[in-house]
Amino acid sequence: MSPEAKIFSCNQSLVLANKISKSYGIALGKVAFSRYSDGEFQPSFEESVRGARLFIIGSTHQPSDNLMELLLMLDAAKRASARHITAVIPYFGWARQDRKDKPRVPIGSKMIAKLIEAAGATRIITMDLHADQIQGFFEKPVDHLFASTIFVPHIKKMNLDNLTIASPDMGGSKRAYAYSKFLKSDVVVCYKQRLKANVISNMELIGNVENKNVVLVDDMVDTAGTLVQAANLMLEKGALSVRAICTHAIFSKNAIDKIEKSKLKELIVTDSINHSITRNSKIKVLSCADLFASTMYNVNNNKSISSKFIV
CATH class of the missing domain: 3.40.50.2020 (Rossmann fold)
Known part of the structure; x- marks a missing residue:
C-alpha cells in the first residue's frame, strides 16, 4: 500500500x-x-x-x-x-x-x-x-x-494553415524540432548575438517564413525582448502572423506592456509562475495543474x- x-x-x-x-x-x-x-x-x-x-x-x-x-x-x-x-x-x-x-x-x-x-x-x-x-x-x-503535453494539443486546435514552428535562438532548436515532429510542420531558427544578458545586438533568420503562420517556441519569457525582436524579424521576412508559446512567464520589468504593444498576435504561457494578467488581450494562460x-x-x-x- x-x-x-x-x-x-x-x-x-x-x-x-x-x-x-x-x-x-x-x-x-x-x-x-x-x-x-x-x-x-x-x-x-x-x-x-x-x-x-x-x-x-x-x-x-x-x-x-x-x-x-x-x-x-x-x-x-x-x-x-x-x-x-x-x-x-x-x-x-x-x-x-x-x-x-x-x-x-x-x-x-x-x-x-x-x-x-x-x-x-x-x-x-x-x-x-x-x-x-x-x-x-x-x-x-x-x-x-x-509543457508540450499542454501546448501541442492547443496548437492543433488553432488549425493554422501553413504552420511553421520557430525557435528564437539556436539553443532552443531541439525543442522546436520536437514540436514540429508532432505538428508535422516546418521549422525555422533565429540566430542571435548578445551584448550581455537580455540585450541582443543582432538577430538573423535561418529558414523561410514567407506566407507562413509562425509559432515561436521557448521555455521562458523574461523581458520579452527576444520574442518581440523575433516576431518583427518574421513579419519582415513575409510571415502572415506570429504567435509565441513560452512555458514560464517571468515577465521582468515592462515585459507585459512590451508584449501588448508588439506585433505578436498572441502569447501563450502556463501558470508555473503566478501573475495577474487576466486583462491583457494578447496573453493567454494554460494551466499545468x-x-x-x-x-x-x-x-x-x-x-x-x-x-x-x-x-
Missing part, C-alpha cells in the same frame, strides 16, 4: 497548488508562516506529516525568499519524519546558470540543486528546465515534465509517468 499523500505549498505558489490539489482530489495541507520583525520567516506544518509522502509545491523565481521558503519547508518536513519528500518545482529558477561560460562565475543551478537535496528532498518534479542537463546536477530522482497532479498521483502509486510526455 502506498503511504498517505499530502500536498503543501509555499506562499508564492498557492494559486497553482490549490488547482493541483483539487485536480489530485485531496485538500491542500495547511502551513503557518511566522515572520520576525527583520523579515525572517519560519514555516510550520499545522498537521502531522510523520510517515507521509509529502509533495511540497514551490517555484523558485525571484525574489530569493521564494527559494528560501521551499528550502525551509523541506527541512521542516524532514525533521518532522515525513517518509518521502518530493519537491514539486513548476519553474526551476537559476537554471540559466547551468555552466561556466566565462571566468570566475558560479554554476548556480548546481548549487541550488545541492541545497534542495540537502534540505530534505528525496525526489524532484519540475517542468521545462532551461537546460536538460540540469537533471544531472541532482543525485535524487528527477521527473522532468514537458492537471499535468502535475496526474504525475504526482502516479509517483505516489508507483506508476509510470512516460504517458505524460509528448516531446
Whole structure:
C-alpha cells in the first residue's frame, strides 16, 4: 500500500497548488508562516506529516525568499519524519546558470540543486528546465515534465494553415524540432548575438517564413525582448502572423506592456509562475495543474509517468 499523500505549498505558489490539489482530489495541507520583525520567516506544518509522502509545491523565481521558503519547508518536513519528500518545482529558477561560460562565475543551478537535496528532498518534479542537463546536477530522482503535453494539443486546435514552428535562438532548436515532429510542420531558427544578458545586438533568420503562420517556441519569457525582436524579424521576412508559446512567464520589468504593444498576435504561457494578467488581450494562460497532479498521483502509486510526455 502506498503511504498517505499530502500536498503543501509555499506562499508564492498557492494559486497553482490549490488547482493541483483539487485536480489530485485531496485538500491542500495547511502551513503557518511566522515572520520576525527583520523579515525572517519560519514555516510550520499545522498537521502531522510523520510517515507521509509529502509533495511540497514551490517555484523558485525571484525574489530569493521564494527559494528560501521551499528550502525551509523541506527541512521542516524532514525533521518532522515525513517518509518521502518530493519537491514539486513548476519553474526551476537559476537554471540559466547551468555552466561556466566565462571566468570566475558560479554554476548556480548546481548549487541550488545541492541545497534542495540537502534540505530534505528525496525526489524532484519540475517542468521545462532551461537546460536538460540540469537533471544531472541532482543525485535524487528527477521527473522532468514537458509543457508540450499542454501546448501541442492547443496548437492543433488553432488549425493554422501553413504552420511553421520557430525557435528564437539556436539553443532552443531541439525543442522546436520536437514540436514540429508532432505538428508535422516546418521549422525555422533565429540566430542571435548578445551584448550581455537580455540585450541582443543582432538577430538573423535561418529558414523561410514567407506566407507562413509562425509559432515561436521557448521555455521562458523574461523581458520579452527576444520574442518581440523575433516576431518583427518574421513579419519582415513575409510571415502572415506570429504567435509565441513560452512555458514560464517571468515577465521582468515592462515585459507585459512590451508584449501588448508588439506585433505578436498572441502569447501563450502556463501558470508555473503566478501573475495577474487576466486583462491583457494578447496573453493567454494554460494551466499545468492537471499535468502535475496526474504525475504526482502516479509517483505516489508507483506508476509510470512516460504517458505524460509528448516531446
